[in-house]
Amino acid sequence: MKRDEELVLMKGAHVLGEAAIRAGCRYYFGYPITPQNEVPEYMSQRLPEVGGTFLQSESELAAINMVIGASMAGGRVMTSSSSPGISLMQEGLSYIAGQELSVVVSDMIRGGPGLGNVAPSQSDYFQATRGGGHGDYRQIVLAPASIQELADLTYEAFDLADRYRMAVMILGDGMVSQMMEPVRLPVMRDLNDLPKKDWILDGAEGRPSRIVRSLYLDLGVLEEHNWKLVRKYEIVEREEVRYEHFMTDDANMLVVAFGTAARIAKGAVKRARREGLNVGLFRPITLWPFPKDELRELSRRIHNILVFEFNAGQMAEDVQAAVCDQAEVISYARPGGTVPTAQEVARVIAGQYYQREIQ
Amino acid sequence: MKKVFTKTPVLKPVPFHYCPGCGHSIAHRLVAEVIDEMGMRGKAIGIPPAGCAVLAYNYFDIDMGEAPHGRGTAVATGIKRVLPDRLVFSYQGDGDVAAIGTAETFHSANRGECITCIFINNGVYGMTGGQMAPTTMVGQPTTTSPGGRDPKFHGHTLKFTEILAQLPGTAYAVRTAVHKPAAIRKAKAAIRKAFEVQMAGLGFSVVEILSPCPTNWKMTPVQAIKWIDKQVTKEFPIGVFKDLSAEKSHAD
Numbered sequence: 001m002k003r004d005e006e007l008v009l010m011k012g013a014h015v016l017g018e019a020a021i022r023a024g025c026r027y028y029f030g031y032p033i034t035p036q037n038e039v040p041e042y043m044s045q046r047l048p049e050v051g052g053t054f055l056q057s058e059s060e061l062a063a064i065n066m067v068i069g070a071s072m073a074g075g076r077v078m079t080s081s082s083s084p085g086i087s088l089m090q091e092g093l094s095y096i097a098g099q100e101l102s103v104v105v106s107d108m109i110r111g112g113p114g115l116g117n118v119a120p121s122q123s124d125y126f127q128a129t130r131g132g133g134h135g136d137y138r139q140i141v142l143a144p145a146s147i148q149e150l151a152d153l154t155y156e157a158f159d160l161a162d163r164y165r166m167a168v169m170i171l172g173d174g175m176v177s178q179m180m181e182p183v184r185l186p187v188m189r190d191l192n193d194l195p196k197k198d199w200i201l202d203g204a205e206g207r208p209s210r211i212v213r214s215l216y217l218d219l220g221v222l223e224e225h226n227w228k229l230v231r232k233y234e235i236v237e238r239e240e241v242r243y244e245h246f247m248t249d250d251a252n253m254l255v256v257a258f259g260t261a262a263r264i265a266k267g268a269v270k271r272a273r274r275e276g277l278n279v280g281l282f283r284p285i286t287l288w289p290f291p292k293d294e295l296r297e298l299s300r301r302i303h304n305i306l307v308f309e310f311n312a313g314q315m316a317e318d319v320q321a322a323v324c325d326q327a328e329v330i331s332y333a334r335p336g337g338t339v340p341t342a343q344e345v346a347r348v349i350a351g352q353y354y355q356r357e358i359q
Numbered sequence: 360m361k362k363v364f365t366k367t368p369v370l371k372p373v374p375f376h377y378c379p380g381c382g383h384s385i386a387h388r389l390v391a392e393v394i395d396e397m398g399m400r401g402k403a404i405g406i407p408p409a410g411c412a413v414l415a416y417n418y419f420d421i422d423m424g425e426a427p428h429g430r431g432t433a434v435a436t437g438i439k440r441v442l443p444d445r446l447v448f449s450y451q452g453d454g455d456v457a458a459i460g461t462a463e464t465f466h467s468a469n470r471g472e473c474i475t476c477i478f479i480n481n482g483v484y485g486m487t488g489g490q491m492a493p494t495t496m497v498g499q500p501t502t503t504s505p506g507g508r509d510p511k512f513h514g515h516t517l518k519f520t521e522i523l524a525q526l527p528g529t530a531y532a533v534r535t536a537v538h539k540p541a542a543i544r545k546a547k548a549a550i551r552k553a554f555e556v557q558m559a560g561l562g563f564s565v566v567e568i569l570s571p572c573p574t575n576w577k578m579t580p581v582q583a584i585k586w587i588d589k590q591v592t593k594e595f596p597i598g599v600f601k602d603l604s605a606e607k608s609h610a611d
Contacts, residue, residue: 072438
């Protein structure tokens with residue numbers, strides 16, 4: 001990925017929009033919701049400058065369906081929202097999976113359930129990684145932990161969506177969306193270099209007509225369609241797993257965290273190291289596909305794993321499933337839009353470390 | 360010998376699955392004939408509905424993309440915004456347009472999206488077995504209003520095309536029917552007008568088509584046609600509610 005030489009100070013929501021545009025996104029449909037209103041605001045100003053289209057829809061339900069239409073027509077398209085709005089989009093996300101459309105969605109999670117609050121949260125981990133809509137399907141979920149990573153992952157998300165013809169979700173929170181950090185933005189893509197698509201609906205001039213659908217009424221045909229999707233998902237699981245190790249080489253205890261929680265956990269791990277505790281951090285960057293093989297490998301030698309997340313312990317279930325009984329999985333879960341400090345997390349790490357008499 | 364009638368090439372050589380006496384077959388043919396006559400086969404993109412016409416893409420020989428129930432005009436909006444020079448239309452039933460998709464239809468019209476909504480009104484949910492629709496008439500029995508629609512209990516019959524006509528973004532709003540040859544000819548002219556209004560960039564167009572559903576009305580095809588003639592057209596008057604192209608030509 002080529003980036004600008006220049007380092008600029010930008011807010012996460014603006015970086016999300018700018019990185020999308022630089023990736024070739026020219027269509028945005030969305031509805032305002034806190035804590036990511038700066039995304040539609042930025043797109044409304046910036047997209048017309050590059051010949052793109054911004055449309056504020058009447059609801060998130062309409063937005064995701066406009067995204068469906070734009071993707072059918074071959075556009076690089078995205079929408080952005082936060083938890084309650086993403087709930088409304090689940091209908092469309094299910095259709096996108098069935099119709100195999102290329103779509104990018106960002107979800108800046110806020111505290112839930114219901115109206116909840118607008119504080120940083122990770123309580124929609126299940127919704128994002130399991131698929132909140134109906135049917136057997138998956139979506140790629142990318143969890144940036146810094147503004148630079150937000151820029152890079154957003155840029156890449158569009159290529160992933162095109163390559164696999166599926167929804168790619170950027171999963172962050174109010175911290176990622178509102179925080180300002182220095183960033184080197186990826187360079188503007190030449191739209192002529194974008195992959196050509198042989199499945200889009202652009203009028204059947206000089207070729208047989210095409211159909212984009214998810215309906216397969218005949219017995220057995222839908223099953224075959226599902227198995228085709230599964231085979232595609234297996235390729236994604238093999239090719240696209242991403243994660244970060246931080247001081248795991250000599251660690252006797254492992255902290256697993258993603259996104260903003262991982263950033264705080266990194267601070268906590270550094271504190272613990274200063275106290276002489278051999279602690280490392282493992283950070284899944286793709287939440288689906290989940291880096292389960294790498295975690296299983298780690299658990300062969302690290303038998304105490306603390307999962308820290310801003311929810312009631314959702315990713316902990318995936319960690320447990322990955323390591324089986326090779327390690328003890330301890331959940332340090334903080335739901336309701338609570339963001340503990342690195343000091344607090346370091347205290348929990350130390351407490352567990354001494355309690356378990358880890359050497 | 361002079362050929363006076365032939366099947367339009369915009370329909371695939373596939374028999375319709377619709378019930379005897381159903382209006383969908385006629386409406387499909389009219390839309391397809393207009394696309395052909397306008398020379399738009401290579402530029403047309405259609406959005407079939409949920410419901411009996413969900414398989415419309417098996418019949419139309421043009422690009423077609425499925426929309427979730429009610430979201431036809433939102434999906435059409437997305438397509439048209441990417442490809443503004445294409446002919447983009449949704450084909451939807453009364454429950455699709457005026458119940459589950461009320462917001463999407465209303466706001467697409469209000470934005471003045473240059474798309475066309477072909478709105479089939481048969482007063483019931485056909486595919487699911489004849490339940491009450493927003494357009495079910497007062498007193499009309501359905502499987503979910505077995506004693507007949509009672510406005511005090513079930514709410515009122517919704518005349519959505521009249522409402523859409525009031526929106527500044529709507530350029531053309533018309534109600535037609537396919538219960539007799541003269542009406543069918545007018546319906547075809549209305550579809551053509553709607554497509555022309557769209558391609559002229561004047562705004563949203565809606566063509567409501569009163570359409571028989573003998574199966575769910577529990578009538579013979581002939582009784583269903585008479586029912587439209589005697590009852591349905593009284594409640595849902597046929598006519599043009601708005602035509603900005605006419606106003607424009609007067610101004611010219």
